[in-house]
Amino acid sequence: MQVTETLNEGLKRGYKMILSAKDLDEKVNAKLKEAQPDIEIKGFRKGKVPLPLLKKQFGQRVLGEAMQESVDDAMKAHFEAKGERPAFEPDVKMANQDWKEGDDVEIVLSYEALPAIPDVDLKSLKLERLVAKADDAAVDEALKNLAENAQDFKDRKKGSKSKDGDQVVIDFVGKVDGEAFDGGSAEDYPLVIGSGSFIPGFEEQLVGVKVEEVKAVTVTFPEAYQAAHLAGKEAVFDCTVKAVKEPVAAEINDELAQKYGAEDLAALKTQISERLEMEYAGAARAILKRHVLDQLDEKVSFDLPPSMVDAEAKQIAHQLWHEENPDVQGHDHPEIDVTEEHTKLAERRVRLGLLLAELGQKAEVQVSDAEMTQAVMNQARQYPGHEREFFEFVQKNPQMRQQLRAPIFEDKVIDYVVELAEVTDKELSKEELEKAIEAMNDE
The missing domain is CATH 1.10.3120.10 (Trigger factor, C-terminal domain)
Incomplete structure (x- = not known):
């Protein structure tokens, strides 16, 4: 294949490749001859089909294969000869779009070459690691954080009001339209205010309650609530506060260590x-x-x-x-x-x-x-x-x-x-x- 350079600016490359009709025809004939022994057509014994007939029946398909192989081989040879590698997939186009069988094939190849990388004396690098x-201070700080994460709760002073983050122990009964519903009641339930474990708007209404106080908490179930018969409905929960507890960090001792899997x-x-x-x-x-x-x-x-x-x-x-x-x-x-x-x-x-x-x-x-x-x-x-x-x-x-x-x-x-x-x-x-x-x- 004849190759002519058309562009060489920086890393940009351009080439015109011409595959002669004669070379292409020879490649088609060679591929047909290679396949001839295995081809059988009605009226001819296997391997005895004349080449002109093979060319007439399979020539167009083989022509396309031969053309693609010729271009691929030419590109491979080009990169090996130049010692270059393309930065991206090369752009390959057929220049003579009006090509017909018997014409030379004109291919336009363009790409950006990867640059030559200069050698670096790595031993000259001076690095600080x-x-x-x-x-002990860092370990103690980490221990303190673990203790806070493993927090306990202790009763607040008698008469104290609950705060966000406190734990309130409650009995509650939930009602919709004045009727209690399944799953809406519990006793001695430990709820941490602000945990987000209850229906939105529930926990916030328990801020400021005291032990033995009875509080009616009114909420609306979300439209996408998992229990379809409650979705979107307003409910009233009658809550009796049995304890108000403040969070305290767990003691830093062997018991805390065992909570975290240490001996x-x-x-x-x-x-x-x-x-x-x-x-x-x-x-x-x-x-x-x-x-x-x-x-x-x-x-x-x-x-x-x-x-x-x-x-x-x-x-x-x-x-x-x-x-x-x-x-x-x-x-x-x-x-x-x-x-x-x-x-x-x-x-x-x-x-x-x-x-x-x-x-x-x-x-x-x-x-x-x-x-x-x-x-x-x-x-x-x-x-x-x-x-x-x-x-x-x-x-x-x-x-x-x-x-x-x-x-x-x-x-x-x-x-x-x-x-x-x-x-x-x-x-x-x-x-x-x-x-x-x-x-x-x-x-």
Whole structure:
């Protein structure tokens, strides 16, 4: 196939390919001869059908196959010879739309080439890795939070009125049109005001009640209430208050530890310390990763495929718009303008994405099947009861698999870079680590 370059500007490429009618005809004949031994037509023995008859009967179909194969082979040979890879699927069009059998085939090929990525001396990177330990104060604070979450209730002073967050122990009888209804009565029911466990408007009316007080609570059942015979109807609940209790944090002792699955308080403290240090390590890694990317971004410069930058900028603009307009769930919204800031961020992401891909390829970084399975399992937990459907969706969706694979690959490349870089550990407090995270997020 004859190939002529028509465009070479930056990373944009254009070529005109001409497949001669003679070469195409020879390819058709070759494919027919290859299939001839297996073809049987009425009036001819198997394998003895004349080539002209085969060409008349199957020529058009084989012609299309031969043309597609010729173009595919020419493109493959072209990319191998040029040593280039397209940023996106190349645009391939037939130039002579009025083509008829016997004419040469003129193909127009255009694409944006991926740039050549310069080498980076990873050993020249100087990184600081933050290390924070879980001190006694942090463990005590976490214990206090656990105790508050495992709160108990104790009787308020005699004659005290209930407040939001208190627990009231009540007997109640619910009536609709003066008649009690099934499931509308209970005795010694412990209700936490503000818990939202009762019909909307019920709990708020119990704020300010005292022990032995009788309170008539009037509410209207929601229109979509599960019991159809009560939906939308007004009900009156006669409530007798038997106790008013205020919330108190549970005592920090072995009993609290056992509530959280630990053998005793010492074991719970150890678990908390380990969990906190895992959280600190995760935060410190996020900062280290940002420093790695910042330094790599400073060290490399190369042309970027415009289409990749444009697509990334549009995605960034779209994502930020939805973050600023959380009430809009779908895509029925005005066109979102791409700003210079969006484009600048897109250029950084594309540049670093291409660089990390190159580093990972050279280092032969692989994402194992086990790592992919774990990623799918983690994602599937977001769809309780539908895990099987999610697994099947991932199996059938290459794009989704790539979305799950990409962050794993990136993290492994970051690990590879850190291994080669000069890394200095710096110990700091939890508060200093939090400030470092805030500073990173504000950038």
